Amino acid sequence: MITVLAPAKINLFLRICGKTDAGYHRLDSAIAFTHFGDHLTIESAHDDQLTIIGEFAGGLESADDNLVMTALNGFRAAGGVIGGLSITLEKNIPVGAGLGGGSADAAAFLRAVNALSSMPLGKDALYHLAASLGADVPVCLAGGCQRIAGIGETMTPIDLDFxxxxxxxxxxxxxxxxxxxxxxxxxxxxxxxxxxxxxxxxxxxxxxxxxxxxxxxxxxxxxxxxxxxxxxxxxxxxxxxxxxxxxxxxxxxxxxxxxxxxxxxxxxxxxxxxxxxxx
CATH class of the missing domain: 3.30.70.890 (GHMP kinase, C-terminal domain)
Structure with a gap:
């Protein structure tokens, strides 16, 4: 059994730089993470199951539709190997809050399950899976302080002295x-x-x-x-x-x-x- 932190995300700044041909807004933003966040506890089980607890558990859709389960299914579909998992998500980050809660959960889960896997995904495959789950998931996967561009697909690490x-x-x-x-x-x-x-x-x-x-x-x-x-x-x-x-x-x-x-x-x-x- 392991427990991992899914840290809350903040945008130190966020500037709009126009739109893509597909209609998505292009951004210039610096993103950092905090020591506060959701917690994911993961252990082996016969069948997959997700239990959501915590102050903001009631604000989420059903466990079956949660992005963590989507990430698990995507991990296996991409070639990652992992047995059945019992997952407990302690939802401490407010829902729909601009703090990246769902993306942080998915990214923290991907890092954890890849480390536990007997056949983990390579860095590029893990990044592409993260990008397929949502625009903020890759930067949450990268962690640290990152400057993002485009719709979030381009990241550059930033030294943040604070x-x-x-x-x-x-x-x-x-x-x-x-x-x-x-x-x-x-x-x-x-x-x-x-x-x-x-x-x-x-x-x-x-x-x-x-x-x-x-x-x-x-x-x-x-x-x-x-x-x-x-x-x-x-x-x-x-x-x-x-x-x-x-x-x-x-x-x-x-x-x-x-x-x-x-x-x-x-x-x-x-x-x-x-x-x-x-x-």
């Missing part, structure tokens, strides 16, 4: 990524250029082009951002992905935890954590 804390906040309003992108009509910022001289706060300052559209659908996002900016020790604030989750970088975990308690006391979901830094 030793402070991060606070994730959600107004308990799920947002559909598809709806936010469909309704997006704002001016685009385009490619951000070199970020090599920017620290984490500087990257956050490059903005998220989807924020205004997401606020139209969920006005509570605006209040969330205002409150985060006024929190003691907050260095930089932004919405993550297509929302409705927002985040703030903090100078110290103590200040992030104080702010988290203040948000929770008024009905928000909030978690203080640290940004994951790969070895």
């Amino acid at each position: 030793s402070g804390a991060i606070l994730l906040v959600n107004p308990r309003i799920p947002l559909s990524t598809k709806e936010v992108f469909t309704r997006f009509t704002c001016p685009i910022s385009g490619f951000a250029g070199s970020v090599s001289n920017l620290d984490a706060a500087g990257m956050v300052g490059l903005g998220n082009d989807l924020t205004a559209t997401a606020i139209e659908l969920a006005p509570a996002i605006n209040s969330c951002l205002d409150r985060l900016a006024r929190s003691k020790g907050a260095i930089a604030t932004a919405m993550s992905g297509s929302g409705a989750s927002c985040f703030a970088l903090f100078d110290h975990i103590d200040n992030a935890e104080i702010a988290a308690t203040e948000f929770e006391n008024t009905g928000y979901w909030a978690r203080a954590s640290m940004i994951y830094q790969p070895d």
Whole structure:
């Protein structure tokens, strides 16, 4: 039996760079991960089964339709060999929150099952399988801090020097990524250029082009951002992905935890954590 973390994803910045011929939005974004996330426990079993527990288990579709099971079936179809598995998914990341929960789950599962397999997939095959599951799954599979381009298929590792804390906040309003992108009509910022001289706060300052559209659908996002900016020790604030989750970088975990308690006391979901830094 093994237990693995599926870390929550944040977009330090997200800029729209136009559309592909197929109608998908081209992005320029820097993605990082936190020490907070979902947990997957995997053990051998006679038959495959997925049990979903945790605060946000009720927000998911049936276990049979979960992306983790799709990933397992895809792994075998691609030539990976693994016996029956009993999987428990502890769902701690809010659903429809812009924190990459489903993608993070699928990616963490693929890494784990490939390590357990008697006939694992090669790096390229595993990447192609991840890409077939969703646009965010490859970057979640790669981990670390990555700058993505296109529709997420191009990734470049970024050195992120940040030793402070991060606070994730959600107004308990799920947002559909598809709806936010469909309704997006704002001016685009385009490619951000070199970020090599920017620290984490500087990257956050490059903005998220989807924020205004997401606020139209969920006005509570605006209040969330205002409150985060006024929190003691907050260095930089932004919405993550297509929302409705927002985040703030903090100078110290103590200040992030104080702010988290203040948000929770008024009905928000909030978690203080640290940004994951790969070895």
